[in-house]
Amino acid sequence: MKRQGLAPCIPFNCPSIYHLFGTDDMGRDLLSRILVGAHLALIQMVSVIITSIALGILMGVIAGYSNIYIEKIFTYIMELFIIIPSMVLAAAFVTIIGRGMQSVILALILTWSPWYARLTYILVRQLRELDFIRICEAMGFPRTYTIFRHIVPNVAPLIFVEAITDSSSVLIEITSINFLIGAASLTSIDLPDWGMIVGYGVRYIRTFWWISFFPGLFIAVTAFGLILLGDGLSEYISPWLKRRWRLWF
Amino acid sequence: MLESSKKFVNVENLWIGYRVSKLWSIGHLNIDIIKGVSFSINQGECYGLVGESGSGKTTILKSFIGLVRPYKGTIYIDGIDIYRDVKKGKEIIKRIGYVAQDPLTSVDPRMKVKDIVSEPLIALGIDKNTIYEKVATLLKLVGLDIDIMDRYPFELSGGMLQRITIARAIISKPKLVLLDEPTSALDTITQAQILKLLKDLKDMMNFTYIVVTHDLNVASYLSNRVGVLLKGYLIEEGDTRRIINEPLHPYTQIIVEASKLKDVSELKYSNVIGCPLYSICKYRIDLCSKEIPEFIRVDDSIVRCWYYKDK
Amino acid sequence: MVKEEMEAMVLNNIAIRARNLYIGYDEGEKILWALNGIDIDIPKNTAYCIVGESGSGKTTFGNAIVGLLPPYVVTKGYLEIYNNKVIDNDRLNYSGIRGDIAVRIPQNPIASLNPYLKIESIFLDVLKHRFKSISREKAFEIALEAIRSVGLSDDVLNKYPHQLSGGMSQRVAIALTIAINPEIIVADEPTSNLDAYLKGTVLNLLKSIISKGKTLIVITHDILFASALCNFIAVMFMGSILEIGRVVDILTNPLHPYTKELIDAANLSYTNFKHFNNKLRNNSKGCVYASRCPYYFDECIEKPKIYYINQYHGVACWRVQKSL
Numbered sequence: 019m020k021r022q023g024l025a026p027c028i029p030f031n032c033p034s035i036y037h038l039f040g041t042d043d044m045g046r047d048l049l050s051r052i053l054v055g056a057h058l059a060l061i062q063m064v065s066v067i068i069t070s071i072a073l074g075i076l077m078g079v080i081a082g083y084s085n086i087y088i089e090k091i092f093t094y095i096m097e098l099f100i101i102i103p104s105m106v107l108a109a110a111f112v113t114i115i116g117r118g119m120q121s122v123i124l125a126l127i128l129t130w131s132p133w134y135a136r137l138t139y140i141l142v143r144q145l146r147e148l149d150f151i152r153i154c155e156a157m158g159f160p161r162t163y164t165i166f167r168h169i170v171p172n173v174a175p176l177i178f179v180e181a182i183t184d185s186s187s188v189l190i191e192i193t194s195i196n197f198l199i200g201a202a203s204l205t206s207i208d209l210p211d212w213g214m215i216v217g218y219g220v221r222y223i224r225t226f227w228w229i230s231f232f233p234g235l236f237i238a239v240t241a242f243g244l245i246l247l248g249d250g251l252s253e254y255i256s257p258w259l260k261r262r263w264r265l266w267f
Numbered sequence: 268m269l270e271s272s273k274k275f276v277n278v279e280n281l282w283i284g285y286r287v288s289k290l291w292s293i294g295h296l297n298i299d300i301i302k303g304v305s306f307s308i309n310q311g312e313c314y315g316l317v318g319e320s321g322s323g324k325t326t327i328l329k330s331f332i333g334l335v336r337p338y339k340g341t342i343y344i345d346g347i348d349i350y351r352d353v354k355k356g357k358e359i360i361k362r363i364g365y366v367a368q369d370p371l372t373s374v375d376p377r378m379k380v381k382d383i384v385s386e387p388l389i390a391l392g393i394d395k396n397t398i399y400e401k402v403a404t405l406l407k408l409v410g411l412d413i414d415i416m417d418r419y420p421f422e423l424s425g426g427m428l429q430r431i432t433i434a435r436a437i438i439s440k441p442k443l444v445l446l447d448e449p450t451s452a453l454d455t456i457t458q459a460q461i462l463k464l465l466k467d468l469k470d471m472m473n474f475t476y477i478v479v480t481h482d483l484n485v486a487s488y489l490s491n492r493v494g495v496l497l498k499g500y501l502i503e504e505g506d507t508r509r510i511i512n513e514p515l516h517p518y519t520q521i522i523v524e525a526s527k528l529k530d531v532s533e534l535k536y537s538n539v540i541g542c543p544l545y546s547i548c549k550y551r552i553d554l555c556s557k558e559i560p561e562f563i564r565v566d567d568s569i570v571r572c573w574y575y576k577d578k
Numbered sequence: 579m580v581k582e583e584m585e586a587m588v589l590n591n592i593a594i595r596a597r598n599l600y601i602g603y604d605e606g607e608k609i610l611w612a613l614n615g616i617d618i619d620i621p622k623n624t625a626y627c628i629v630g631e632s633g634s635g636k637t638t639f640g641n642a643i644v645g646l647l648p649p650y651v652v653t654k655g656y657l658e659i660y661n662n663k664v665i666d667n668d669r670l671n672y673s674g675i676r677g678d679i680a681v682r683i684p685q686n687p688i689a690s691l692n693p694y695l696k697i698e699s700i701f702l703d704v705l706k707h708r709f710k711s712i713s714r715e716k717a718f719e720i721a722l723e724a725i726r727s728v729g730l731s732d733d734v735l736n737k738y739p740h741q742l743s744g745g746m747s748q749r750v751a752i753a754l755t756i757a758i759n760p761e762i763i764v765a766d767e768p769t770s771n772l773d774a775y776l777k778g779t780v781l782n783l784l785k786s787i788i789s790k791g792k793t794l795i796v797i798t799h800d801i802l803f804a805s806a807l808c809n810f811i812a813v814m815f816m817g818s819i820l821e822i823g824r825v826v827d828i829l830t831n832p833l834h835p836y837t838k839e840l841i842d843a844a845n846l847s848y849t850n851f852k853h854f855n856n857k858l859r860n861n862s863k864g865c866v867y868a869s870r871c872p873y874y875f876d877e878c879i880e881k882p883k884i885y886y887i888n889q890y891h892g893v894a895c896w897r898v899q900k901s902l
Binding site: 148149150152153154155156157158159168171172 | 334
């Protein structure tokens with residue numbers, strides 16, 4: 019990861035006017051690193067979420083329309099992958115593929131898409147019982163038409179909203195993995211991902227606290243903001259979830 | 268009366284059921300939902316199927332559009348056996364209109380009204396340019412404003428949605444329209460409006476209707492003839508006026524009384540192989556617990572009760 | 579005869595009194611008014627029916643009587659039950675009323691019973707709340723009596739709700755209210771989830787409740803069912819009462835065009851196919867029925883008050899008022 023023109027200065031500076039968040043052990047300005055880290059966090063989050071939604075819906079729809087044996091196999095495999103923690107998978111991928119964002123992203127996709135697949139599967143099963151799908155079948159449309167024109171447009175918004183609500187968890191998982199695994203090695207790549215910066219600064223936390231503090235703060239605030247976004251979106255989609263008695267509680 | 272060649276719809280000895288594996292032992296149980304139902308309908312007629320929930324009336328409708336397969340018996344529509352002659356049968360099924368009970372779940376909530384109504388025409392491969400004109404004509408016919416064409420279902424009331432499903436059912440100019448409790452989910456005034464609409468449409472365009480309902484008043488308003496279903500058996504069939512004025516089968520007598528808001532004792536069905544009414548029927552004889560008769564003709568109607576054996 | 583004289587006659591015999599009652603739901607940006615100024619007196623020991631379509635506010639009124647209004651409700655005017663002011667402008671006070679004096683038979687019988695409890699446990703639960711210190715045996719006795727009085731056999735107590743049919747669950751719900759022994763029973767659409775042949779049965783059950791000296795309020799959209807059961811009918815539309823009176827008066831001489839529409843529709847002799855809907859006449863201060871009324875004239879810009887043509891029969895319509 020190029021350092022993008024950040025010139026190293028006097029190491030271990032406290033936050034000051036020249037370095038608003040201070041510098042780290044190699045004299046790199048923390049603010050600039052955190053801003054680049056935002057870019058990285060977004061890349062990782064977006065690629066994980068979009069791929070998981072796509073894969074999840076695909077697998078869920080296939081499972082929802084299969085016969086009972088494939089369904090059973092599908093459910094078992096999905097639950098298996100949901101149970102495995104993403105951190106373990108990421109560690110496994112790091113040893114196989116090598117370090118870098120791709121391991122983290124791959125591990126997270128493998129953990130999250132079964133979750134959306136299962137949700138989609140349940141929704142598809144419910145939708146298939148509804149009258150308008152039945153009438154569609156009776157009208158003589160082939161199955162692919164019914165799936166693409168009726169089932170997917172009804173399933174996709176709900177999965178999308180669920181994904182936005184989950185995005186804060188995804189962010190926390192990404193940063194945690196980078197924190198634990200990314201910073202563990204001595205020959206780590208110089209990724210200014212937020213989790214990695216926190217990992218760097220853990221050693222100096224008693225004295226040069228700002229190295230871990232500021233990226234951690236950014237992680238917390240972003241995660242919280244994403245939760246609120248997800249809440250608001252789900253209230254917009256399903257107005258009956260609105261908390262009408264805000265004034266009382 | 269029951270010759271198959273001249274009637275438009277002919278159902279002969281229909282048996283629909285399914286097998287479940289026994290819970291604590293090996294083997295299967297055969298559960299029959301429809302047992303030996305036969306009836307026939309002329310073109311332009313309206314046939315009412317009256318029965319409680321659980322009598323199997325919706326299952327019969329489903330077998331007409333191919334959602335449930337009977338394991339015995341045949342269904343002829345316009346002379347064609349829809350299950351044996353697969354290709355022609357599928358063409359006919361595409362042209363059957365279906366109006367479901369709950370207007371909210373019978374339309375795709377993510378489609379605009381004009382797309383909902385025009386869907387059957389897309390299945391028939393009709394040219395896309397003329398479709399929306401047809402939709403507009405039809406919406407006017409069912410009493411709706413054309414400016415709802417671009418609306419979504421959640422913006423409309425139950426009565427309007429039901430009119431939209433009716434429009435969708437008749438847009439392919441079907442000869443047969445199946446109505447599954449079309450007004451059960453609606454208010455009194457809306458119910459009356461929809462029933463009147465259905466009656467006017469039938470008279471205007473010579474549709475053949477099969478109306479399934481649990482309300483005898485609805486059946487008597489719309490139908491020329493009524494068939495009474497009891498736990499999968501068609502136990503009486505005849506002209507509507509006659510059934511309401513002189514019901515033959517004891518079960519029909521009970522539901523006619525009930526439709527006049529009189530108290531009826533709750534029907535406790537017996538689990539015997541024969542007639543479900545065995546435990547509470549005043550005419551019962553021993554034979555009733557083992558089997559019920561085939562169709563016995565009394566004047567213009569048919570009934571399946573041993574009481575009428577020698578009348 | 580004017581309302582004041584009627585009031586004086588039945589003053590001590592009123593179970594529920596509402597004056598200028600407005601009930602609305604706070605939607606955040608605006609308030610959705612379900613009841614728009616109701617004035618009604620419901621005497622004790624009568625069967626009173628509130629008839630109207632969905633959206634008329636009848637369910638809200640029923641909920642207001644039994645105290646089941648949600649926390650985001652907005653109220654104006656007042657509602658008095660057995661001389662307790664339960665709604666006094668914006669204050670609500672249902673202590674002693676909810677569950678004790680006024681009880682509701684819910685609409686969907688199967689969904690209103692806890693699927694994890696046997697019927698007898700549901701009874702015990704309810705009776706323990708109602709009669710604070712009641713022994714298990716006594717509660718069981720009361721439950722048994724209630725079950726028998728609705729025509730069910732004793733073994734129903736030992737079953738779970740999913741083992742009962744729709745008609746049986748409705749009877750269990752009615753038996754629960756009988757066991758509580760309240761003064762006022764509100765039946766919310768008692769037949770809408772049941773097959774048509776059970777209407778007569780429910781009718782008789784509710785009649786037997788009246789014979790025990792309770793006040794029964796039936797909320798329905800089926801005016802024929804209401805007329806077979808009740809002594810009085812109030813016809814509601816969009817939150818206002820349009821016509822009110824004894825059953826015999828309303829059926830033989832329906833004055834308001836909406837009442838006539840309801841009766842025609844229930845008899846399936848409905849002739850007006852094209853639903854009259856002239857949105858230009860919508861005016862929040864005018865008659866609520868203006869947009870659907872075929873007899874609209876200038877006076878209807880102002881909302882009519884209920885005008886009594888005899889002791890019990892009143893109608894809110896300028897046209898009727900002018901012609902008499």
